[in-house]
Amino acid sequence: MNCSCRTYKEAVMTDVFLTDAQIKLRGQTRDYMAQEVTPLAEKIDRDDVVPETLVRKLLAPPLRLTAMSVPKDYNGMGLSTLDVCVVAEQVGYACPALIPLVEIAQLFAHGLLFGGTEQQKKNYLTRLANGMVGCYALTDEGPGSDPAGMKSTAAKTEKGYVLNGRKRLVTFADISEFYILFAKTSPEKGGKGISGFILEGKPEGLVFESHAQTMGLRGHRAFNIRLDNLFVPEQNLLGKADEGLKLALEILNTTRISLAAGFTGLAAAAFDTAVKFAKQRTVAGKPIMENQAISFPLSELAARIDASRLLTYRVALMHDKGMRHKKETSLAKFYAAETLVSAVELASRVLGAYGASPDYPVERYLRDAFSWIAAQGTIEVQKLVVSREL
DSSP states (O other): OGGGGGGGGGGGGHHSOOHHHHHHHHHHHHHHHHHHHHGGGGHHHHHTOOHHHHHHHSSSSOOGGTTTTTTTGGGGOOOHHHHHHHHHHHHHOGGGGGGHHHHHHHHHHHHHHHHHHHHHEEEEEEHTTTTEEEEEEEBOOOOOOGGOOOEEEEEEOOEEEEEEEEEEEEEEEGGSSSOOOOOOOOGGGGGGEEEEEEEEEETTTTTEEEHHHOSSSSSSSSEEEEEEEEEEEEEGEEEEEOHHHHHHHHHHHHHHHHHHHHHHHHHHHHHHHHHHHHHOOEEEEGGGGGSSHHHHHHHHHHHHHHHHHHHHHHHHHHHHTTTOOHHHHHHHHHHHHHHHHHHHHHHHHHHHGGGGSSSSSSSHHHHHHHHHHHTTSHHHHHHHHHHHHH
């Protein structure tokens, strides 16, 4: 099939960088999402809930979203970072509200892989691979993208720790069986006094205060929670005491890669919608795509989406090869976020008044984009990281 017969998201350019197995994985994921998820995307947005039946389907074969980054030794799929990016882009294209399900699995799995003991890995990664859900609670009530400034505390006791504080925007906390939490074990040390913990179940002291409402990504269900004298046993310390911030940033440096892939997926969805509309919409006797005021900005967006995807692939391959990639991760993440914003804004302009109509997905794409781009660190935070590495 030649290039002119394919949609943008299937462009031959990207096939140069993918193995046959990854191309097959992309096609299988796209087909599955088109059949099982895309028809529900508008309802998920309207009702602000992902049906439990759909969640269970996504956690089961063939996708097994929570098992992707879990090594085969723990019954996971053992996918590479690039493999996960291939999947994440297709999920982002079909329904961004489901990307957080991918991301919390990445955050939890990498937390265990980077900081967990062998016993913790066997205990939690195996169950994660079997379809249980684990989430990640780093963001505090006040500091936001500055986790070193968190106020949550963990006081040492004879048998463990007692946690107090508040955590914001804990995605899918309501259906999670496990949590990775961060709190200050040595508040006097500031950011160097933070530790990570594993929490299982919904124990006494874990209080759900509110469902965090957002204009977009509706259905992903993030919660604000309170830690009220929450006891965590000694064996559930994740990594070394007072080294939690280092662990948290190492995790984010990995998971932001697949997040950039998800951004690229939604940008491609907005692009495809705009191109299709521009070719079909006729004004003054010709398709508006024939007007350079429409076609040139779309051409520029096509280049940006290609660049976003390639930056993401590059850092994924760097991670898979064990290379240092702090700058490259943040560069890919902020560029993909800015490309996403450009894509939804241009799609809205191309569709004109139709862009605001619920009969078209563009208004949802726009809400999703602006609700999503700050996830795992704002654009400005990513640029700060890059600037410090120049």
